[in-house]
Structures are given as C-alpha cells and as structure tokens.
Amino acid sequence: MSNSEIVEVLELTAKLLELHNADPFKIKGYSVAAFYLDKYKESELQFMTEQELTKLQGVGKSTATKIAQIAKTGTFPELEELIANTPLGVMEMFNIKGIGPKKIAVLWQELGIDNLHELELACLNGTVAKVKGFGANTQQKILDSLAFLKDQAGKLRMDKAEVAANSIINELKKTFDQVEAAGEIRRKSEVVETIRILVGTDSPALLQNTIGSIGLLVQDEKKSSPFVWRGNIQDVAVAIEIVAVKPERLVNELFLETAGEDHLGLAGTSGNTIWRHAYYETADTEHAIYEKAGLPYIVPEMREGAGELAWAETHTPDQLVTWDDLRGILHNHSTYSDGQHTLEQMALYCRELGFEYLGIADHSQTATYAQGLKVEDVERQHEEIARLNARFASENPSKPFKILKGIESDILGDGSLDYPADVLASFDYIVASVHSNLSMTLEKATARLLKAIENPYTTILGHPTGRLLLSREGYPIEHQVIIDACAANGVVIEINASPWRLDLDWRWIAYCMEKGVMLSINPDAHAMEGYLDMHYGVANARKGGLTKDMTFNALSLGQMEEYLRGRISKMG
Numbered sequence: 257m258s259n260s261e262i263v264e265v266l267e268l269t270a271k272l273l274e275l276h277n278a279d280p281f282k283i284k285g286y287s288v289a290a291f292y293l294d295k296y297k298e299s300e301l302q303f304m305t306e307q308e309l310t311k312l313q314g315v316g317k318s319t320a321t322k323i324a325q326i327a328k329t330g331t332f333p334e335l336e337e338l339i340a341n342t343p344l345g346v347m348e349m350f351n352i353k354g355i356g357p358k359k360i361a362v363l364w365q366e367l368g369i370d371n372l373h374e375l376e377l378a379c380l381n382g383t384v385a386k387v388k389g390f391g392a393n394t395q396q397k398i399l400d401s402l403a404f405l406k407d408q409a410g411k412l413r414m415d416k417a418e419v420a421a422n423s424i425i426n427e428l429k430k431t432f433d434q435v436e437a438a439g440e441i442r443r444k445s446e447v448v449e450t451i452r453i454l455v456g457t458d459s460p461a462l463l464q465n466t467i468g469s470i471g472l473l474v475q476d477e478k479k480s481s482p483f484v485w486r487g488n489i490q491d492v493a494v495a496i497e498i499v500a501v502k503p504e505r506l507v508n509e510l511f512l513e514t515a516g517e518d519h520l521g522l523a524g525t526s527g528n529t530i531w532r533h534a535y536y537e538t539a540d541t542e543h544a545i546y547e548k549a550g551l552p553y554i555v556p557e558m559r560e561g562a563g564e565l566a567w568a569e570t571h572t573p574d575q576l577v578t579w580d581d582l583r584g585i586l587h588n589h590s591t592y593s594d595g596q597h598t599l600e601q602m603a604l605y606c607r608e609l610g611f612e613y614l615g616i617a618d619h620s621q622t623a624t625y626a627q628g629l630k631v632e633d634v635e636r637q638h639e640e641i642a643r644l645n646a647r648f649a650s651e652n653p654s655k656p657f658k659i660l661k662g663i664e665s666d667i668l669g670d671g672s673l674d675y676p677a678d679v680l681a682s683f684d685y686i687v688a689s690v691h692s693n694l695s696m697t698l699e700k701a702t703a704r705l706l707k708a709i710e711n712p713y714t715t716i717l718g719h720p721t722g723r724l725l726l727s728r729e730g731y732p733i734e735h736q737v738i739i740d741a742c743a744a745n746g747v748v749i750e751i752n753a754s755p756w757r758l759d760l761d762w763r764w765i766a767y768c769m770e771k772g773v774m775l776s777i778n779p780d781a782h783a784m785e786g787y788l789d790m791h792y793g794v795a796n797a798r799k800g801g802l803t804k805d806m807t808f809n810a811l812s813l814g815q816m817e818e819y820l821r822g823r824i825s826k827m828g
C-alpha cells in the first residue's frame with residue numbers, strides 16, 4: 257500500500273468515528289496522524305516497523321499498530337466494524353461537499369436518511385433546511401453537490417479510460433488483426449462515458465467467445481446483441497461497447513463510431529451530410545469520405561461539431577501541435593516545494609527527453625500546505641540554478657540546456673501576486689494561479705483573475721478555472737473577458753496537461769488563437785515522470801485546434817529568452 261492509500265484509510269476511520277459520535281480524542285488520533293503522514297512523499301510507511309512508525313510526528317503508539325495492520329491488510333478490525341455499522345448510502349454522503357460527518361450523522365439519526373436519493377428529496381421539499389444547524393444555504397449546497405455527483409457517475413478521466421481501453425485492445429489483438437479504439441477515446445475527450453472498440457471480423461461469434469474469455473469483463477446481456485457486446489469492467493462504472501464489423505466496412509464504421517453526432521450532421525459541397533456518405537458508401541480511407549462529402553479533412557480529435565469547419569477555413573491539420581514540436585517544459589515543481597524530485601533530477605530528465613529548457617515554478621510563500629518558497633528559499637534556488645546552468649553550459653557549449661527561473665505565484669484573494677516587486681522581478685517568468693478561496697462568485701473570480709493578468713510580472717495564467725475533472729468543479733469565470741484581458745496584457749494561458757485538470761478547457765482554444773493569445777502546454781509536474789502528462793495536454797490542445805505557432809513552449813530556447821526579455825523591458 258502506498259502512503260496516500262494508508263492516509264485515506266486513516267481519514268475514513270476518523271470520519272466514521274465522528275459519524276458514530278466516538279470519543280473526540282480517539283478521532284483526533286487518526287486525523288492528526290493522517291495530516292502528518294500526508295506529507296511523506298515516498299511509499300515508505302509500509303516497510304516501517306511499529307517502533308519506527310511511533311517516532312513519526314503525529315503518530316501515537318496505538319495508531320502505529322493500526323498503520324502496520326493497514327499496510328499489511330488494507331484495513332483493521334475496528335474500521336471493519338465501523339463500516340459494517342454504517343449503511344453504504346451514508347458513507348456515500350462523505351462525497352458531498354459542504355457537509356462533514358457531524359451533519360451527516362444528524363441527517364441519518366434525526367431524519368433517518370441513509371441514501372443519496374432520499375437526501376435529495378428531503379432537500380427538494382425543504383426538510384433539510386429546517387434542521388437546526390443547516391439552513392437554506394447548506395441545503396442548496398447539498399443539492400448542487402448531488403447534481404455534480406450524479407453528473408460524473410459512470411465516467412472516467414481520459415488517462416484511466418485509456419488504460420482500460422488499451423488493456424482490452426491488447427487482449428483482443430491476440431486473436432484479431434483489426435482492433436481499433438473509437439468514440440471518445442479516439443476523439444481524446446477529457447472525460448469518457450463509453451469506451452467503444454471496433455473489431456474487424458467476419459465472425460461475430462468468435463469475437464463474443466474471445467471477449468468471454470477475457471477476465472474481469474462483465475456483460476450486460478440485456479443490452480448486448482450478437483454484433484455488439486455491452487458491459488463494463490468489474491468495479492469500473494464506465495460503459496464498454498465492443499462492436500464486430502465486417503473488415504471491408506471497418507473504415508466507414510470507424511468513422512461513424514468515432515465522430516460526435518454534430519460532426520456527422522455536417523454537410524459539404526456534395527449537399528449531403530457526411531453521415532450519409534459514410535453510412536451508404538464504402539471508402540478505403542477516412543480522407544476519401546471527407547472528399548466525397550466535399551469537406552476538408554478533420555483529424556479524429558476534432559470531430560465534435562464544435563467549430564472545426566470554421567477552423568479548417570484558415571488552418572490545415574499539419575499545423576496542429578505535436579509532442580515533437582515542444583521544445584521546453586514550463587511549470588514544474590521540485591523538492592524546494594511539494595515536488596518529489598530535486599531540481600537537478602528534474603533538469604537532467606528534462607534534458608534526457610530532448611528538451612532545450614526546463615521552467616521550474618515551485619509554489620510561492622503563501623502556499624504553506626505545499627511548502628511554498630520563502631524569499632530566502634527563492635534566493636537559494638536561484639543560486640542552485642546558476643550553478644546548474646553553468647555546468648550545463650560547460651557540458652555542451654554549443655547548445656546548452658537551461659533552467660529558467662520561474663515561480664507558481666499564488667493569486668491572493670485580492671488578485672495580487674505573492675511577493676514584493678523586487679522578488680517578482682528576480683524571476684525569468686511567473687505562472688500566476690489560484691489555489692485558495694475557491695468558492696467565489698463569477699464576478700469575484702473574474703475580477704480576481706483580471707487583477708493578476710494586469711500585473712506586469714504575470715507571464716502565464718495557470719490552470720484558469722481550478723477544476724479537477726470528475727472531482728471538483730472549477731470556480732466560474734467569464735472566459736471571454738479573461739481571454740480578452742490576456743490578449744490586452746500579453747499574458748499566455750496555460751493548458752494544464754494533468755489529466756485531472758486539462759484546464760484551460762479545449763473549447764476555448766480557438767477563441768484564444770483568434771485573439772492572438774498563446775497557450776502553454778504545461779505538465780505541472782510534481783515528479784520527473786509527470787512530464788509525460790504533456791501527452792494528454794497535446795491531445796487536448798489538438799482537440800481545440802491549437803497550432804504549433806500558437807504554442808508557447810514550442811518556442812526554442814533562444815526565442816523563449818527573447819520573448820521573456822521583451823516582457824521585462826516592457827515593464828521598464
């Protein structure tokens with residue numbers, strides 16, 4: 257078990273104890289341990305002896321015993337008893353934002369509500385607002401959170417969906433030559449509802465048998481037919497469809513099963529929808545389908561019916577950004593703040609991957625939860641960067657790799673950045689991001705961001721909405737106003753490439769490009785392997801039509817340095 261899994265078990269225990277009104281000291285024992293253990297980065301807890309565990313901050317003797325048990329078995333007897341005494345529906349209430357175990361206990365004990373459905377009804381008819389300590393505000397918060405939970409049920413983030421799809425595809429490829437991912441997976445959607453896989457075969461029965469022999473796949477017999485297997489992977493809610501198609505129809509079916517409905521409804525110079533051409537005719541390539549319809553070729557990622565034809569009037573697919581176009585990696589964390597690898601490790605791996613520069617951007621001083629850098633830490637880091645850069649220059653004088661001095665500055669509540677001007681001026685570039693006070697009104701969030709964008713030291717606006725896909729809705733912002741302000745102030749917008757974020761949303765990329773706002777595909781890496789998240793960022797950027805020309809980190813080191821110098825001279 258990893259540290260974070262152990263921490264989760266401790267947190268769950270604390271919540272359940274609180275729910276069951278246990279001794280506060282006992283509750284505190286677990287929550288304090290979880291709080292401190294969350295800070296240990298490596299997966300080491302599982303190897304420690306009880307004596308060693310007892311020496312850690314926040315861990316008492318009895319907690320150490322429990323941790324050792326959790327590390328071995330994933331649980332411990334007291335937790336099992338708590339779980340056995342708690343209805344599943346009550347445990348699900350832990351996912352609701354805005355109410356903690358104490359309030360959940362009230363809902364359960366006083367109103368007798370033990371599932372989300374009844375909770376929703378009780379909110380809708382106003383019962384919850386009348387309970388002491390709740391009120392209309394809390395009731396509305398519960399309803400909003402329930403709506404959000406409902407909306408995300410049965411969906412997977414693209415990274416998880418890809419892993420699931422590939423595991424099935426690899427199994428099928430042992431028997432079939434033509435196995436293709438279609439649907440949202442091929443369109444590189446940030447969130448996937450259905451994993452759709454096409455298999456070219458003349459024998460649907462062989463396909464059904466093959467699927468039957470793959471472990472963990474659970475068929476929904478009612479929804480399946482001889483040609484389409486429907487079901488899911490055990491314990492994974494997302495729907496899976498595996499479709500048998502005749503080999504000679506594979507191109508057409510792959511097209512039909514990939515494109516979104518709005519894309520299929522597009523019509524070109526032929527006067528017919530592209531759906532009609534794909535459905536009634538047979539083509540050798542997808543290019544041929546577009547040609548027949550009299551439409552420009554659209555890459556699979558963009559087949560959404562979300563403005564791709566307008567995009568194609570002024571762009572061609574070969575202009576879309578690719579991984580190989582990227583020349584540097586901006587917005588990364590090191591052990592100076594909450595990263596797992598040292599600055600040197602981060603730099604060496606970045607260079608090894610073939611990039612020309614690493615933009616380090618650790619957290620700023622207000623971010624104490626992430627060990628944000630005090631002014632002395634900034635100075636210390638800048639000294640180390642100078643040393644490393646000198647070494648890189650001596651190792652390869654003709655084309656030296658370089659670390660750029662950045663910071664991810666918190667945007668404070670009033671929109672200002674997190675250091676005095678002289679410190680801000682000591683960085684090569686600044687990513688400005690919101691991390692705290694996330695519940696804001698549209699007006700407040702927009703005004704806060706505007707002030708940060710207008711700050712002359714801001715180079716990049718980091719993860720503009722703060723969303724975490726399928727987990728936390730972002731704060732609301734007036735996208736158009738924010739993008740216009742970035743255009744007016746020469747601020748780049750980040751496409752945070754973490755599959756949790758993919759923020760800026762791809763739907764706004766075309767508007768950015770139209771306004772001349774560059775986008776930076778940033779991994780927000782907290783460890784070396786985090787760089788690879790840029791694959792998700794690239795996929796999502798292409799989906800929105802991002803070209804190499806408008807990609808900030810496709811600039812070479814020379815161009816990047818010139819750009820950053822230009823910004824500094826503008827500040828005077």
Ligand SMILES: [Zn+2]
Nearest residue numbers: 664689718719
């Ligand atoms: Zn951040």
Ligand SMILES: [Zn+2]
Nearest residue numbers: 587589664780
């Ligand atoms: Zn970050």
